[in-house]
Amino acid sequence: MSELAILGGNPVRCRPFSPWPQYLPSDVQRVQRVLESRHWGGYPVPSRFAGEFADRFAAMHGAKYGLCVSNGTIALVAALRAVGVGFGDEVIVPAYTWDGTATAVLFAGGIPVFADVDPDTYCLDIESVRRALTPRTKAVIPVHLAMRFVDMDALLALATDHNLKVVEDCAHAHGGMYQGRGAGSMGDVGCFSFQESKLMTAGEGGIVITSDLRRFEHMQSQVNCGRASLTDVYHQRVLGANYRITELQAALLAGQLDMLPEMAQRRSRAAARLSEALAGIEGVRPLPPQPEITRDTLYCYVFQYRGGETGVARDVFAAALEAEGIPCDGRFYEAVYRSDLFYASPETSPQLRIGRPEPVDYSRVRCPVAERAAYEEAIWLPQFVLLGDDDVEDIALAVDKVMRNLADLETAEPSLAGVKSMSRAERPKHERMRNY
Numbered sequence: 001m002s003e004l005a006i007l008g009g010n011p012v013r014c015r016p017f018s019p020w021p022q023y024l025p026s027d028v029q030r031v032q033r034v035l036e037s038r039h040w041g042g043y044p045v046p047s048r049f050a051g052e053f054a055d056r057f058a059a060m061h062g063a064k065y066g067l068c069v070s071n072g073t074i075a076l077v078a079a080l081r082a083v084g085v086g087f088g089d090e091v092i093v094p095a096y097t098w099d100g101t102a103t104a105v106l107f108a109g110g111i112p113v114f115a116d117v118d119p120d121t122y123c124l125d126i127e128s129v130r131r132a133l134t135p136r137t138k139a140v141i142p143v144h145l146a147m148r149f150v151d152m153d154a155l156l157a158l159a160t161d162h163n164l165k166v167v168e169d170c171a172h173a174h175g176g177m178y179q180g181r182g183a184g185s186m187g188d189v190g191c192f193s194f195q196e197s198k199l200m201t202a203g204e205g206g207i208v209i210t211s212d213l214r215r216f217e218h219m220q221s222q223v224n225c226g227r228a229s230l231t232d233v234y235h236q237r238v239l240g241a242n243y244r245i246t247e248l249q250a251a252l253l254a255g256q257l258d259m260l261p262e263m264a265q266r267r268s269r270a271a272a273r274l275s276e277a278l279a280g281i282e283g284v285r286p287l288p289p290q291p292e293i294t295r296d297t298l299y300c301y302v303f304q305y306r307g308g309e310t311g312v313a314r315d316v317f318a319a320a321l322e323a324e325g326i327p328c329d330g331r332f333y334e335a336v337y338r339s340d341l342f343y344a345s346p347e348t349s350p351q352l353r354i355g356r357p358e359p360v361d362y363s364r365v366r367c368p369v370a371e372r373a374a375y376e377e378a379i380w381l382p383q384f385v386l387l388g389d390d391d392v393e394d395i396a397l398a399v400d401k402v403m404r405n406l407a408d409l410e411t412a413e414p415s416l417a418g419v420k421s422m423s424r425a426e427r428p429k430h431e432r433m434r435n436y
């Protein structure tokens, strides 16, 4: 019988990893204060905890203003509208990201245009962005993905040359810094998510940060049913809806921010050890370091599986690693234009056809690096596996064990074929990243 756990052997790891999310005793007191105040919602904007937290979060990332909202997708929609994206405007997005980056563009009335990603960072490839430009391009959304940053100097230079707005999607980048500049403070608006898997969480939630008062006021009105913003210097009246965060959620965020720096350091140290260990294992490759990162942010640890030529598919490798007790996912993200969660058609999104000689046809899009990452190469480990003291040793042991026994998987391949055909629409997002 094979040693591999997926084929009946003993798993490398049977103990659970660190629990996620984490909280502090002071969180319990803050939540209790909100309960007793009988003011649980988010109106008037900003409510007390939401306002205090937003100011602190914005300052920590180097922006003047912060506004909590109901989630990261709405943060992107509000930001896009605030920078002037409207019906039919094209917005360049990376092909390899969570679908919400692109669907936010559709919700704002725009047209997502996919650019490929860089093979070493899995973040936007600037030359691919350049090739995607048209006279209709209004904005670009760099996503600082997993553990790396977009090459922001090159992107900002391109944006200046072509008069593009830059909305940073920082759903993976809480607290991160690139050449001394905070995530979300480099473009026009920065957007973060506080969904439960994120580095800071209120269960759900999000925030926008900016140093531009006009845009800040615009977003405040948008998420508060169109009401005037508190400062109302620019007297903007916009169609809005209720996308406020609740005070119960906001009460959790102060503690999350208190914990972030120490956790970030733990993750950063563990990631360095893991990369060193993986570098010595044939058939896998850690992402190369990115010296421009001056403060790490590590939403997930991502490495590359290079065993595909043996005939063992990446998804089979991921299933075998998971059976060894290591939470992981291969198909965490897809090439968005091929994803079964990206329901974008000229019928349901009229901006894809009205005013254009030909409707936008996403079936013709090809971004080879994104497709390779999504379907052949990338392995995602959730960040909580980097919080324990000796956990990365088990991860490296498990990867090494699966790679050494790849031939067993090759033989058993037909019986494992099912793991390759799982549809994301049919499984919950983080099902395979659960804590053991």
Ligand SMILES: Cc1ncc(COP(=O)(O)O)c(C=O)c1O
Binding pocket: 071, 072, 073, 074, 097, 098, 100, 101, 143, 169, 171, 172, 193, 194, 195, 205, 206
């Ligand atoms: C890269 C990226 N952008 C946007 C979002 C959307 O955030 P939310 O789930 O809070 O709407 C997420 C969260 O899953 C994400 O990972």
